[in-house]
Amino acid sequence: MPTADTEVEVLIVGGGPVGLTARALLERWGVRTLLVEKHPELSPFPRSRLVNTRSMEIFRQLGIAAEITGNAFPREFGRIRFRDTLHDSDFATAAMVGVNAPISESPVIGVATSQDRLEPTLLAAADAPVRFGVELLDLAEGPESVVARLVDHQHGGGMRVRARYVLAADGANSTVRERLGIDTTGPGAMAAVTTVVFDADLNTWCADQPAGVYFTAHGSFLPLYPEGGWAWLAPTPEDPDRADWADLVTRALGPGAAVRADVLRVQHWVMHAFVAERFGDGRILLAGDAAHALPIIGGLGMNTGISDVHNLCWKLAGVLRGWAGPGLLDTYATERQPVAHLTLRQAVANTHLMFQAQSLRQQQLQTGEAAPARVELPWSDRYFAQGSYSASPTAPLPSSPTALPRPSRPTWARTTSPPRNRATACLTSGSDATARRSTPSANGSPCSPPTPLAGSSGPPPHGRCASRPLPTSTPDSAASPPGEHC
Template identity: 85%
Template sequence: MPAANIEVEVLIVGGGPVGLTARALLERWGVRTLLVEKHRELSPFPRSRLVNARSMEIFRQLGLAEKITANAFAPEFGRIRFRDTLHDRDFATAPMVGVNAPIPESPVIGVATSQDRLEPVLLAAADAQVRFAVELVDLAEDAGGVVASLVDRRSGGATRVRARYVLAADGANSTARQRLGIATTGPGAMGAVTTVVFDADLAGWCADQPAGVYFTAHGSFLPLYPEGGWAWIAPTPEDAEHADWPGLVSRALGPGVRAEVLRVQHWVMNAFVAERFRAGRILLAGDAAHAIPITGGLGMNTGIADVHNLCWKLAGVVHGWAGPGLLDTYETERHPVAHRTLRQAVANTQLMLQAQSLRREQLETGGAAPDRIELPWSERYFAQLGLVLGVAYHSDAVLAVGGPSSEPPELPEPSEPSGTGTDYVPTAAPGHRMPHLWLTPDRSTLDAFGEWFTLLTPDPASWERRAAAPWPLHVETLGREHAGLCDLPPRGALLIRPDGHVSARWHEAPPGDSVLRHALAAITGRK
């Protein structure tokens, strides 16, 4: 095989929010990366609109949460409103819990912001090389790594990159997934959709009732930026090439309003999960692994959680304190989450359409429609906290009661009224995200986690002597009041993975130095 032009430890394919987050995470771990993106620049379109609480926790860990919030809408925009037309009164509304106001379950709240505001912050968060207008065309794996064939879309020049691993975050039409022959399951393409970015004077209709999305019979309207700008999302008309976009948007807005169209983007709403997330040294993340319908804002956030799960594992293998088998736990842990998220997004869509359908039926009867209709979901439905914060992992990277076990730990299933996965009950059981607790007035338990394992214990003196090399480990004091909330005895301890999930727990300090080492070896697959 010819020699490669460039050698890196991890090649990231795809420069959207998922790939850019992976680049920032891997740089924190000291992993040498190259990111390639086939487009000539970051996306100029708003696209994804919601950064949920879990993603903001990850961005807080990267020191980015304040910058993202500064460019985002105020919390009162964390709401969905249903109207017959944009200038009518609401006939239904629902809060995005975890976005519209602080929640006790997290030190942060999610935000409504446009992807074209998020991506520059993520790009600036790392110094690793990024090459735009460079497209992946082929992959070949051997015993020592992967050789990726790239083409510069400006010059036509070819480059070969040799990487120990490839992280493919190259979208729903992923070249990497197609080259690997990985099939997908799920509904597939659910319809052609068009996003029209436009300017219009709409402040008088919406100033007193802000929202992140206004869902109407004539499409969805979204304010783009705090200082102005709008998008209209609707099914793509049959003759899209010759469509009168200013006229279509203006008619959807109603009489007396003229829209100035700035950009038009056609896209397909996909709904699927890849049958595999890993093929040897190539791993799929984000839309390449699972395409989630936009209703509920789950897609991008699921991809960000993917790479938060994956990047510490890649770093461990690259740096030698983890075995290659640890990467198997990425698919084991994230594949069920993708399927559950897809089901949730489909349910979101069905419920939103049900609300609009009920309103149309009321209007078509000819009688006076009530000011409000009864929503087909609970007030907490769009929180989805059970799905966002309540994810529980079952894999070899989670141990029961501090030691290797042939049986997976018993993890309580979150309550799922009507199958929505809305409720979240904090728990420090192995496999779960460590609950948020304030260690000091401005420092959360989640702030204790980073490029290391964390041992949380009320009795640090009994644990600090335990040898942990070669694994990065910090010992953190957990106050007795917090230990009680975590059902942790005075000399017990919780071992937290770098992604914030509990990997083991002990009820007593172990009698010997080898117990912690054996646990870390089992979690990381290092023999």
């Protein structure tokens, strides 16, 4: 293998919320990391806006949940309004379930914020080195490590990094996934979208009826921050280079709006929808959009990626520290890939419904029909169906578990045999909930200690999280989620 300039245990490729969360989690497990991000700085665009309950539970483990909540947007940003134009009355409304509202199963609540305000908090949550303006060019995997070839766009020159493992969180257009030759399944590119960030005084129509998103027949309007700023999301026109974006935004506001938009930034992007056929290859593992790109409707993408690395990082630490066998890493794809497929179906359904509603309403406006489009809000009804119990190698299900109906809230499987030992119940994003055994197997097979074993480095407990015994399933009652859990 080629020689390297730097050696680390885990090289993280990609400095978005998923990569930054992985860096913080691995540091708490005592794993030496280097994060490289090809862009020169953190994202200046608001982008992802919803931090759901499960992500907040993970941030609580990292000790940053209170800071994120303190910097979050007011409660009204958790509401969605549907209008013909921005200055018309609502014909439908919805609340983002789990945002600024408690759920009995969790000690935290989800919040509405923006990615450009979340990322600095995640960056400050760890001290491990970060290199901006450094792009991955290629990878060479050997039996014991991976050597990554990188280029430093800010300072010039190339560099090589040797890592025991590579965690790729480099987005939907992942260089790592391409280098590995991993194909994807799913609809693919669903829409070409343009985000226009602008300033305008829209208080006349929105101050008394605030919301986080206003869906209209001519695109979606999002207030960026409590102190001001707006974004307009709409299909990219055929010739975007010649578009008058200020005029397009003004026209989208509706006839007679008499408001001129001061355009600040324009970003063109593609709404992807796919799941990678494999979540890794040997010592190289995919997470976040590199593993699954989800449409933005419903706010599922970033949160699913954060749960990916929460599932993966303790397993990497276990293998690196020797208290788990390498086979444990195979369970990452086993547990997270079904979640990605389930979440993709939900996100695609949300997106189709929204496109259909906006298209139908446009037709009604053109023909003069008075009846508003019928709008269904599947994320409200299905949000809690994302939590369910699934088999995990860390706590095998009994041979004949009792079948349960499809849940409408997080559920916990009824078992037919008594537990062999105490387990920690872990509610995770999607259907990825596992019961973790408190002792390793003698032969080094996969296991998950709720606290690090002697001689290993791991995260300290928060509050009552590690000290309070948690219930396990019994033949007579289904296991129920604890009031406080990690």
